[in-house]
Amino acid sequence: MNLKELAQQLGLSPTTVSRALNGYPEVNESTRERVMAAAKRHHYRPNTRAIRLATGRAFAIGHVIPLATRHEIMNPIFADFIAGAGETYSKNGYDMVLSVVADEAEHQTYRDLKSRGTVDGMILHAPQMDDARIALLTDIGIPFVVHGRATGAALPYSWVDVNNRRAFQRATEFLLDLGHRRIALVNGLENMDFAIRRRTGFVDAMAARGLAADPALMSSDEMTEVSGYRAARAMLVQDDAPTAFLVASMISGMGVRRACEERGLALGRDVSIIIHDDDLSYMKNGEDVPIFTATRSSVREAGRLAAEMLLGIVADPALGPQQRLLEAELIIGQSTGPAPARHAPVLSATAKG
Amino acid sequence: MNLKELAQQLGLSPTTVSRALNGYPEVNESTRERVMAAAKRHHYRPNTRAIRLATGRAFAIGHVIPLATRHEIMNPIFADFIAGAGETYSKNGYDMVLSVVADEAEHQTYRDLKSRGTVDGMILHAPQMDDARIALLTDIGIPFVVHGRATGAALPYSWVDVNNRRAFQRATEFLLDLGHRRIALVNGLENMDFAIRRRTGFVDAMAARGLAADPALMSSDEMTEVSGYRAARAMLVQDDAPTAFLVASMISGMGVRRACEERGLALGRDVSIIIHDDDLSYMKNGEDVPIFTATRSSVREAGRLAAEMLLGIVADPALGPQQRLLEAELIIGQSTGPAPARHAPVLSATAKG
DNA sequence: TGCGCTATCCAAAGCGGTTTGAAAATGATT
DNA sequence: AATCATTTTCAAACCGCTTTGGATAGCGCA
Missing domain, CATH: 3.40.50.2300 (Response regulator)
Structure with missing residues (x-):
């Protein structure tokens, strides 16, 4: 059923039917109702292809x-x-x-x-x-x-x-406030703009407390589980291992968690993790209680x-x-806690500065 | 630049230009080349909307x-x-x-x-x-x-x-061959067809060895990390906890793993996990060495x-x-191993049957 | 030279809508 | 009742392409 046929059925011109259907004012209300009814009755749907050509718009x-x-x-x-x-x-x-x-x-x-x-x-x-x-x-x-x-x-x-910069800046401050000093950044690929901004936020927050971000604690890769795992593992075997991780996504965060647990480190006690949480529908960061402390912003x-x-x-x-x-919202979950005691001396020394 | 203009430029009719461009035979080869060249020169692209209307196809x-x-x-x-x-x-x-x-x-x-x-x-x-x-x-x-x-x-x-049924059947057989008897199924929502088939494969494989699948070890939920975690945790606190898990997806598998690790169970030693791996690009099941033993089939x-x-x-x-x-391919990873010793008596007793 | 064929090209009719410009119908005004 | 303004409706052009049904030209052959 097309416009012309519908118009014929109604004894009207296509023009009038088109206008009636599209809500133009120059058509009698009673006529419009008749047209609408007939359109519904015949399950008329205007052809998208024709509309597109006629209007010059693609919709x-x-x-x-x-x-x-x-x-x-x-x-x-x-x-x-x-x-x-x-x-x-x-x-x-x-x-x-x-x-x-x-x-x-x-x-x-x-x-x-x-x-x-x-x-x-x-x-x-x-x-x-x-x-x-x-x-x-x-x-x-x-x-x-x-x-x-x-x-x-x-x-x-x-x-x-x-506001990726601000989000990671706040997350970093949060970790610093908890006494962490060796903070690692497990970032996304740094040709991606968001990753650059996150790093800036991180580095700035560190600098604001007189701390230099350690290049050995900054990695940049695709945000997969495996790459998160690998980055974290490599950092954890270092002499002066990080006590906290700032991670670019939920998925890479899971890899970081795996690396930590593999070394017997308990989350929120021995090591802290903050992730960025895009609030994905099938990858919720917990329900009532968030798994990870996170900077959250719904990508949807x-x-x-x-x-x-x-x-x-x-x-x-x-x-x-x-x-x-x-x-982004800062969500406090179970994955963060005070910097472990063994770092206490370092902490107090630094805290003076 | 549209067909008509291009035709005018060339001193040809739109018909001929259209045919030349679309490879119809009734056009002189030298003409076709001329048309092609002009089209390229002017960056001519036929209007999709017009093609669609004219051909009656949506492409x-x-x-x-x-x-x-x-x-x-x-x-x-x-x-x-x-x-x-x-x-x-x-x-x-x-x-x-x-x-x-x-x-x-x-x-x-x-x-x-x-x-x-x-x-x-x-x-x-x-x-x-x-x-x-x-x-x-x-x-x-x-x-x-x-x-x-x-x-x-x-x-x-x-x-x-x-072949979801077969995949899970084989995975179950694999676990049975490793001596597992208490096998849990952490399935997707069972109104989904694939989940039904996977359960069938699991139940059938168990039955073929004279084992009944324990309803307390079968859960069905969305395939999120959290739901995998919860299902596994609930099963692990039971008296006769499972020694192996069959899990519907990589993501829920990560939840199951979390629940296991939380209880101090080592993957591949204390507990085994087989997941279904859709071979997602950003969620690779490891690289050279798979993290999880898995039934793999690329959804892409x-x-x-x-x-x-x-x-x-x-x-x-x-x-x-x-x-x-x-x-699906059965990929052997690090998440499976022989049923733990404490189940050995059960195993030998059952193996007789 | 003339006829039939084939190769090549073109005019025009769609495709199914929207929209312009004009006509017909209605109503108001004098 | 005639005139004019307003509503209401319509015929036809148009959007940019494809495709049908010729038309024209060139060629081989009788």
Whole structure:
């Protein structure tokens, strides 16, 4: 059943039916009701393809997922983010189109998505330092919102991000207040912008107490269980092993925990761990009592917000670049406690400074 | 730059240009080259929306993700599956459209996707026992492939699935051969079809050795870390605690491990764990040496295969229902070992039977 | 030279909607 | 009753491509 047929059934012109259905004012209310009723009765759904061609709009938002080497992105965080964004899209009658492409084809994919008119806007994932894609998308001239920020970007652009620096700064302060001095940072890949900011927060907080972050206690890798395990294990065998870990994600945190338990260290007593918790639906950080002390920020919520922001810009491109900085919550769990006694002398010595 | 403009530039009709670009034979080779060159020079990309309307095809595949209550699906497995499927789609010039919808709107979403012509086919996720969606999609008359199977489905349909029954049967036999008798099953939600099959495999393998599966050692819940932890902890405090666990996923396996370690049980010595490993990219089961002994089957590969199957059916609907059963590999890791000595008498007694 | 074939190209009709510009119907006003 | 403004409806153009049904030209062969 299409518009023309429906119009014929009703003895009306397609024009009128179209207008009645789309809520235009220039149609008699009684006619509109008749049309609406008939549409419902015949289960009429306007053809998306036709609407898209006629209006010149795609009613779709694109997400590009680079494959291969930099597979950091096809991670659980991403799944929750698009779940959040997807909610917003369906609520607004938009489709979400995902392009999974080889790394080297990413730029071309953005160009095509625009020039073929497949989408009205895009979300940019996993920005890195000096990310070239921002200039690219700006150049292409398609509305976009970045999930995260890109240190070094010259142009203004729209983004939704967590205050990663502040989150890790606060987490570090929390550990320092507990008396920890040998604090390790198990970070994500440091070409990722969020990882850079987290490190800055960590280093700054240390510096504020007159402590230098020990490079031997800073690792940077993909946020998998295994890499967390390996980083922690390597640090724990050192002479002056860390008493606390700051970890980039729940998953790598589990690897860190494994390494600690393997050495017989009890969490919250012998060693402390703070993770960043993206509040993933299938990877809850405990329920009533959090497993890990954590800096928490829902990535799903970030997805929702980014999508809303983008739809706003698509609807009115004149809005210009918008930003939204989300603060992470510091959740106290069972994985942190005072620095173990054996470090007490070091602690008091340092505390003087 | 559109077709008409390009044609004008070349002094040709749109018809000829279209044909030249699409490889039709009724165009002079030299003309075709001229057209191709001009198209490249002007970065011409045919408008997707127009192609779709003109051909009546969507060149897109839909994946519907139910939200809310049954959020089992927006899990890491799903992320890897769509990554695999997405690869296939891009390779074939198809888009992937994801619909994130509230549970109760799921059926209507399928209907709309079809009647509005947004997609040419769909992938059905997370089938349950007697899943009504199979009848629905059959009724709607759109090509679809199920990721998994639905016990009790009356009609034939296309699917790609892992042999879950066999995988868990073999895993159980492996544990039995190691002398374990008190084996626990930490399963996924048992309204999910895969969970039912896994339980069957477990129960059957036990029965084949004359052992009854103890209901107190079978749990069924979402596959999160926390639920794995809780299930295992509850079982470990029982009088006749299990010496081995069969766990539905890597993530819940990590919860089980936590519960074991909490009780001071060493993996592979005091207690054994076998998990099902979906071979997720960011959740590798170790690298050279697997952490867990596991039944492994790449869900990403399943995504690729399902997508290929679906595109095949879309291209030629006459093909009819197709099936693909993948066998899981049994990977021996460090989490399994002979049943602990204290059970030796039980073991020898049982071994006689 | 003329006819039939094939190779090559084109005009025009869709695809199923939206939207513009105008016509018809209605109501208000004088 | 005639006129004008407003509602309400419609015919037709358009979105950018594909595809059908010719038309034209070039060629081989009688």
